[in-house]
Amino acid sequence: MSSITTLKYTLQLADNVLIMGQRLAAWCGKGPVLEQDIALTNISLDQIGQARSLYQYAALIINNMPAADKAHLFNAPLLQEKINNQHTITEDDLAYLRDAWDFRNCLLVEQENGDWAYTVARSFFFDRFQYLLYAALQKSMDSTLAAIAEKSLKEVQYHIKWASEWVIRLGDGTAISKEKMQQALQARWEYTGELFAMNAIEQAAMQANIGVDVSSLQQAYQQQIEAIVNEASLQMPTAAWMQTGGKNGVHTEHLGYILAEMQYLQRAYPNMEW
Amino acid sequence: MTQVSFEASFQKKIDEEIMIEPQDYMPDEYRKTLIRQISQHAHSEIVGMLPEANWITRAPSLRRKAVLLAKVQDEGGHGLYLYSAAETLGITRDQMLHQLHTGAAKYSSIFNYPTITWADMGAIGWLVDGAAIMNQVPLCRTSYGPYARAMVRVCKEESFHQRQGYEIMLSLAKGTPVQKQMAQDALNRWWAPALMMFGPLDAVSPNTAKSMEWRIKRFTNDELRQRFIDVTVEQIRILGLELPDANIKWNEERGHYDSSELNWDEFWNVVKGNGPCNKERLATRVKAWEDGAWVREAASAYAEKRKTKKAA
Amino acid sequence: MSNENKEWPLWEVFIRSKAGLDHKHAGSLHAADAQMAIENARDVYTRRMEGISIWVVESKHIHASNPEEAAAFFDPAQDKIYRHPTFYNLPDELKHM
Ligand SMILES: [Fe+2]
Ligand SMILES: [Fe+2]
Numbered sequence: 042m043s044s045i046t047t048l049k050y051t052l053q054l055a056d057n058v059l060i061m062g063q064r065l066a067a068w069c070g071k072g073p074v075l076e077q078d079i080a081l082t083n084i085s086l087d088q089i090g091q092a093r094s095l096y097q098y099a100a101l102i103i104n105n106m107p108a109a110d111k112a113h114l115f116n117a118p119l120l121q122e123k124i125n126n127q128h129t130i131t132e133d134d135l136a137y138l139r140d141a142w143d144f145r146n147c148l149l150v151e152q153e154n155g156d157w158a159y160t161v162a163r164s165f166f167f168d169r170f171q172y173l174l175y176a177a178l179q180k181s182m183d184s185t186l187a188a189i190a191e192k193s194l195k196e197v198q199y200h201i202k203w204a205s206e207w208v209i210r211l212g213d214g215t216a217i218s219k220e221k222m223q224q225a226l227q228a229r230w231e232y233t234g235e236l237f238a239m240n241a242i243e244q245a246a247m248q249a250n251i252g253v254d255v256s257s258l259q260q261a262y263q264q265q266i267e268a269i270v271n272e273a274s275l276q277m278p279t280a281a282w283m284q285t286g287g288k289n290g291v292h293t294e295h296l297g298y299i300l301a302e303m304q305y306l307q308r309a310y311p312n313m314e315w
Numbered sequence: 316m317t318q319v320s321f322e323a324s325f326q327k328k329i330d331e332e333i334m335i336e337p338q339d340y341m342p343d344e345y346r347k348t349l350i351r352q353i354s355q356h357a358h359s360e361i362v363g364m365l366p367e368a369n370w371i372t373r374a375p376s377l378r379r380k381a382v383l384l385a386k387v388q389d390e391g392g393h394g395l396y397l398y399s400a401a402e403t404l405g406i407t408r409d410q411m412l413h414q415l416h417t418g419a420a421k422y423s424s425i426f427n428y429p430t431i432t433w434a435d436m437g438a439i440g441w442l443v444d445g446a447a448i449m450n451q452v453p454l455c456r457t458s459y460g461p462y463a464r465a466m467v468r469v470c471k472e473e474s475f476h477q478r479q480g481y482e483i484m485l486s487l488a489k490g491t492p493v494q495k496q497m498a499q500d501a502l503n504r505w506w507a508p509a510l511m512m513f514g515p516l517d518a519v520s521p522n523t524a525k526s527m528e529w530r531i532k533r534f535t536n537d538e539l540r541q542r543f544i545d546v547t548v549e550q551i552r553i554l555g556l557e558l559p560d561a562n563i564k565w566n567e568e569r570g571h572y573d574s575s576e577l578n579w580d581e582f583w584n585v586v587k588g589n590g591p592c593n594k595e596r597l598a599t600r601v602k603a604w605e606d607g608a609w610v611r612e613a614a615s616a617y618a619e620k621r622k623t624k625k626a627a
Numbered sequence: 628m629s630n631e632n633k634e635w636p637l638w639e640v641f642i643r644s645k646a647g648l649d650h651k652h653a654g655s656l657h658a659a660d661a662q663m664a665i666e667n668a669r670d671v672y673t674r675r676m677e678g679i680s681i682w683v684v685e686s687k688h689i690h691a692s693n694p695e696e697a698a699a700f701f702d703p704a705q706d707k708i709y710r711h712p713t714f715y716n717l718p719d720e721l722k723h724m
């Protein structure tokens with residue numbers, strides 16, 4: 042199995058949790074009540090922690106690759122030059138020096154926070170997917186990925202609980218909250234199709250027995266989402282068209298702004314230790 | 316017991332360092348002073364989240380991002396512990412928040428200064444949390460039980476805050492020239508506001524005497540401020556930065572560092588609401604609270620429904 | 628019924644820090660219901676591995692002894708030292724008792 046496959050697959054996993062964690066972090070200090078501010082930060086911290094483990098692993102793979110194999114890994118010149126100059130690559134190089142077309146996160150996680158219902162809807166759809174993904178990834182032939190999946194799964198179990206309970210609470214709360222929750226589910230649903238559409242990296246990783254066949258998770262996903270939506274006395278959202286692109290590097294306009302904010306210090310003051 | 320003997324036994328307890336608990340007799344003035352001080356402290360923690368939170372999404376490394384996020388989260392927890400302590404005195408959190416949002420309650424003026432470079436995250440953790448710790452450690456033995464216990468928890472958590480801030484300053488001070496300059500700039504800007512965190516000079520501090528007598532406070536503003544200057548000057552030397560005040564000089568006779576008179580005009584102006592960020596900070600808090608109203612209502616309504624469902 | 632201006636109730640949180648120990652009062656928090664209170668307690672009071680089990684009870688359900696009766700309640704125990712093992716003089720040769 043090629044280490045490029047493992048690298049790209051690991052980066053895709055990392056990008057998802059980093060962007061999700063970054064989005065949730067923006068709630069810090071602005072939650073509807075202190076207790077929930079703290080809860081959301083805990084979830085964000087879990088995700089950033091997962092991203093770090095994955096980027097660290099990806100960096101290790103790059104550092105161990107023969108020079109010829111890694112001469113054209115990324116579009117971003119700053120990062121690629123570092124690699125070509127035999128610098129030791131770090132988690133931060135991967136998070137901070139790649140541009141949007143190098144990122145492989147799904148479109149769902151880069152969508153805006155919106156109000157509490159939109160944030161809950163996005164987490165609800167993403168966390169449920171992460172749960173199924175990590176559960177399957179525990180069986181990866183790659184022992185590092187399997188170990189990260191196992192540790193992350195425990196965290197995601199709590200994330201699912203948090204998001205599902207809020208869907209139910211808002212769905213079965215007041216007339217206003219019901220309407221807002223329904224609207225948010227409807228608005229974010231079109232980004233869930235992409236989660237199960239295998240891209241080339243996932244195909245290769247699956248064939249190498251290191252990655253998960255995400256298309257096989259869709260049925261369970263649909264059922265689990267539906268169960269909660271029913272319990273919340275809401276309608277299952279529908280989509281005339283499922284948006285795709287993020288997993289192939291074709292993002293919504295949001296990601297550029299997320300990266301501009303996240304990466305600005307590394308860009309304004311390159312090659313420094315912080 | 317008569318009112319007089321109640322008060323005498325109250326003061327006797329205080330003098331014997333026996334903690335006062337929520338149901339114990341306490342003079343109205345003691346209760347009022349505590350509510351004012353604890354709620355102000357809680358508001359400071361909550362408003363204090365904002366100047367740092369605005370850098371979480373821009374932190375220059377993933378490690379710094381995680382640490383800063385955890386730090387700001389802790390401040391939210393501190394606010395929560397302190398609101399809870401105040402609630403034992405017969406005021407609700409909503410009432411306290413109302414006082415904050417309407418401008419009736421104050422919070423620490425330090426949070427009305429802007430955080431304009433990354434080095435400000437270092438300076439705040441090091442100086443602002445450092446000053447807060449110096450203020451707060453004696454409060455772990457303050458006379459009101461719930462307040463003291465909240466402060467024990469707070470102080471335990473605070474210890475990493477100052478260290479992470481100082482670590483940021485160290486990386487910058489030992490980094491490239493522009494990073495060192497960034498660190499110096501932050502130190503220069505935060506120095507005086509940090510010293511003002513200890514409150515007005517004892518000579519003009521209206522609440523100090525009574526608070527000392529009741530052991531709500533255990534050291535005066537000036538004592539704590541001097542102690543902070545003395546330890547911080549050494550920490551500046553270790554960083555290799557310039558002293559932020561040309562008049563800092565060791566005074567052999569006093570056994571302390573002398574320093575410049577602070578600009579108390581500026582202090583009172585920021586207290587009165589004219590600091591660079593007063594309006595913005597308050598507006599952010601009010602907006603978060605108002606935007607969250609429908610969420611809180613929904614959760615209450617859901618809990619109510621579930622209760623009736625269970626009963627049926 | 629309007630829920631306007633209705634604050635979430637206050638809960639007292641008790642945490643068991645490790646297996647075999649009692650639950651100990653950790654602090655309080657606000658939550659809309661018991662389930663949320665337990666989860667909030669997890670997020671607020673166990674972030675530094677402080678606990679392995681959580682109890683919550685709505686604060687209004689806690690009844691406390693009256694401090695004015697403290698003397699009547701607790702002083703009488705002071706002279707019952709025979710309830711403590713060290714009250715009894717036993718020979719040193721006697722081990723394990
Ligand atoms: Fe603080
Ligand atoms: Fe704090």
Ligand SMILES: [Fe+2]
Nearest residue numbers: 390444473476
């Ligand atoms: Fe702090």
